[in-house]
Amino acid sequence: MLREGNPIIRHTFTADPTVLVHDGAAYLYTGHDEPPKGQEVYNMQRWLCFSSTDLLEWHEHPSPLQAKDFKWADGDAFASKVIEHNNRFYWFVSVSNGTGFGKAIGVAVADNPAGPFTDAIGAPLVTHAMLPKTENEKANLDPTVLVDDDGRAYLIWGNGQCYFAELRSDLLQLNGPVSTIDLPHFAEGAHIHKRGKYYYLAYGYGYPEKVAYAMSESIFGPWEWKGILNEIAGNCATNRPAILDFKGRSYFFYHNGALPNGGSHRRSVCIDFLHYEEDGTMRRVVMSTEGILPPVSSKT
Structure with missing residues (x-):
């Protein structure tokens, strides 16, 4: 399928992007909105996978992971993060916890970036009981993971409050207690990356959600808030960023509600250029219907 500007996937609804590069190709993993016709509710039961060698032509792979693949879960395929580590692929997801209160974070693994992925633990990686005291049943949303240059790995996530924990070397257990990161108007949809x-x-940030960001010279902080990175996306109250260096x-990457019949519960992934200033800060993203390349008139 050839992209025609933003949104980049037009035949189905996609949300909450996470991206990585493997063997010269970009892999895009998304949620999939499937609300019943005429209803404005979140209904997400599986994740989707697409790949591209130029960010223009995207190939759709069979769905590599569903919420029901976590036998301990009770449905709901929320925002996620996929990373490659030691020649394997780890998919950190948020699902409804069928064995306890609220949401939980699980991990699936695969030997191929397109999957299929299987539950790596057979139980949650993070449950509500592991958090500092909170009554927010959505606290365990939207995990993001960074494996640092020294091999140490970190998990960041949250809803209303941002949480932080170190992972053990196998990425399948926490390596210590959960702490918090204080960020202005933190809503959800965290994304961590390192550059230099x-x-x-x-x-x-806030609601409806813009995207803001903070910077630090240490994964442990302190974090300095730098401002708004992305304004409210069209026709959609949520946003979840993903950032990729490619060629x-x-x-x-982000999502909006721009497709026909789209909206906050029928979202679509978009892509625009990201620019860094000389001091390392990120320039505010200019959202464009054309995206990163002029629209094309042909389809495959």
């Missing part, structure tokens, strides 16, 4: 000496933590350029 700086760590960047982007997240959904010498930087890109910003």
Whole structure:
């Protein structure tokens, strides 16, 4: 399928992007909105996978993971993060916890970026009981993971409050207690990445959600808030960023509600250029219907 500007996937609804590069190809993993006709509710039961060698032509793979693949879960395929580590692929997801209160974070693994993925633990990685005291049943939303240059790995997530924990070397257990990161108007949708000496933590800001970000020279903080990175996306109250360096350029993935019949519960992934200033800060993203390349008139 050839992209015609933003949104980049037009035949189905996609949301909450996470991206990685493997063997010269970009892999895009998304949620999939499937609300009943005429209803404005979140209904997400599986994740989707697409790949591209140029960010223009996207190939759709069979769905590599569903919420029901976690036998301990009770449905709901929320925002996620996929990383490659030691030649394996780890998919950190948020699902409804069928064995306890609220949401939980699980991990699936695969030997191929397109899957299929299987539950790596057979139980949650993070449950509500592991958190500092909170009554928010949605606290365990939207995990993001960074494996640092020294091999140590970190998990960041949350809803209303941003949480932080170190992972053990196998990425399948926490390596210590859960702590918090204080960020202005943190809503959800965290994304962590590192470039040079700086760590960047982007997240959904306020509601309806813009995307803001903070920077630090240490994964442990302190974090300095840098401002708004992405304004409210069209026709959609939520946002979840993903940032990718690919073939010498930087890109910003997000979602909006721009497709026909789209909206906050029928979302679509978009991509625009991302630029860094000389001091390491990120320039505010200019959202465009054309995206990163001029529209094309042909389809395959």
